[in-house]
Amino acid sequence: MGERRFSRQRERIYQAVRASRAHPTAQMVYEELREQMPRLSLGTVYRNLHLLAEEGALVELGGPVARFDAQLRPHPHLRCIRCGCVADAEMAYDGSLDVQAARDGWQVESHSLIFNGICPACGKESEHLKGDSITWN
Amino acid sequence: MGERRFSRQRERIYQAVRASRAHPTAQMVYEELREQMPRLSLGTVYRNLHLLAEEGALVELGGPVARFDAQLRPHPHLRCIRCGCVADAEMAYDGSLDVQAARDGWQVESHSLIFNGICPACGKESEHLKGDSITWN
DNA sequence: TCCTTAATAGTAATGATTATCTTTATTGTT
DNA sequence: AACAATAAAGATAATCATTACTATTAAGGA
Numbered sequence: 077m078g079e080r081r082f083s084r085q086r087e088r089i090y091q092a093v094r095a096s097r098a099h100p101t102a103q104m105v106y107e108e109l110r111e112q113m114p115r116l117s118l119g120t121v122y123r124n125l126h127l128l129a130e131e132g133a134l135v136e137l138g139g140p141v142a143r144f145d146a147q148l149r150p151h152p153h154l155r156c157i158r159c160g161c162v163a164d165a166e167m168a169y170d171g172s173l174d175v176q177a178a179r180d181g182w183q184v185e186s187h188s189l190i191f192n193g194i195c196p197a198c199g200k201e202s203e204h205l206k207g208d209s210i211t212w213n
Numbered sequence: 214m215g216e217r218r219f220s221r222q223r224e225r226i227y228q229a230v231r232a233s234r235a236h237p238t239a240q241m242v243y244e245e246l247r248e249q250m251p252r253l254s255l256g257t258v259y260r261n262l263h264l265l266a267e268e269g270a271l272v273e274l275g276g277p278v279a280r281f282d283a284q285l286r287p288h289p290h291l292r293c294i295r296c297g298c299v300a301d302a303e304m305a306y307d308g309s310l311d312v313q314a315a316r317d318g319w320q321v322e323s324h325s326l327i328f329n330g331i332c333p334a335c336g337k338e339s340e341h342l343k344g345d346s347i348t349w350n
Numbered sequence: 351t352c353c354t355t356a357a358t359a360g361t362a363a364t365g366a367t368t369a370t371c372t373t374t375a376t377t378g379t380t
Numbered sequence: 381a382a383c384a385a386t387a388a389a390g391a392t393a394a395t396c397a398t399t400a401c402t403a404t405t406a407a408g409g410a
Contacts, residue, residue: 081407101397102397119400120358140279177303179303181336182328184328185329191324192323193320195318196319199320218376220388221375254392
């Protein structure tokens with residue numbers, strides 16, 4: 077449990093998420109940075125994404141594969157049930173919901189609101205193809 | 214692509230989810246049924262849970278490990294950030310949100326609203342222990 | 351420059367889920 | 381009831397995301 081030190085890898089990882097609008101996965105960050113840092117390891121990406129999330133510099137989004145967001149204000153997201161891409165919803169985060177949801181002995185801290193749908197790209201290229209729907213409630 | 218046949222395994226799997234209030238995972242269903250059906254295979258549980266979800270008899274909930282619900286009316290859920298358990302929120306599903314969320318070329322079909330918090334059991338046993346927070350937005 | 355040790359790279363291990371493949375069982379038909 | 385066609389099961393291997401482990405590298409203070 078020592079003091080945190082600077083590392084160029086962590087810095088680049090943070091900047092990569094910041095610069096992206098794709099809510100990238102660890103794999104996506106890894107592949108992008110690898111071009112410039114061929115020796116980068118995937119484990120390093122995972123470790124640092126979690127460190128950054130832990131210290132509040134990033135937010136981790138759920139789902140079957142984790143995604144990361146440098147936009148710290150909580151907000152709803154849109155997820156494509158075809159390609160899995162994630163976008164920000166233009167909608168405010170309603171913290172009052174957390175109060176309403178509390179019941180029994182639950183202590184509600186936050187909520188995640190994810191809209192499932194078809195993204196512009198997928199909606200265009202496939203008015204015929206019927207891929208597997210990956211929707212969650 | 215043949216016609217669907219009856220199978221006692223599928224029937225029991227469906228009943229197991231129906232009878233549970235835990236929004237069980239595939240593993241949970243498997244372990245429970247195994248007592249009565251020692252030869253049951255985990256792959257069979259996964260295959261049938263997905264078949265049942267596909268034909269609309271069950272709903273699949275997201276998260277790092279998939280959970281299943283026989284309550285078909287969409288509704289928000291509570292998830293414990295300590296133990297991972299899932300419960301129903303006593304709150305109506307607001308379909309009007311889906312209309313509001315639509316933007317650009319997105320076709321929104323549904324949404325999932327999950328409250329993150331501490332369940333009664335975890336809140337009781339640990340006002341001292343500080344486990345890893347697993348919260349998603 | 352030297353030391354301490356946090357952080358990395360590389361790789362093995364884990365856990366959930368999916369795929370493959372042989373055997374079993376459902377169901378329509380004799 | 382026996383038969384044939386094939387959906388589904390059981391067993392196991394493979395895949396994918398993520399985590400753990402270990403020897404080496406590199407912050408950063410003395």
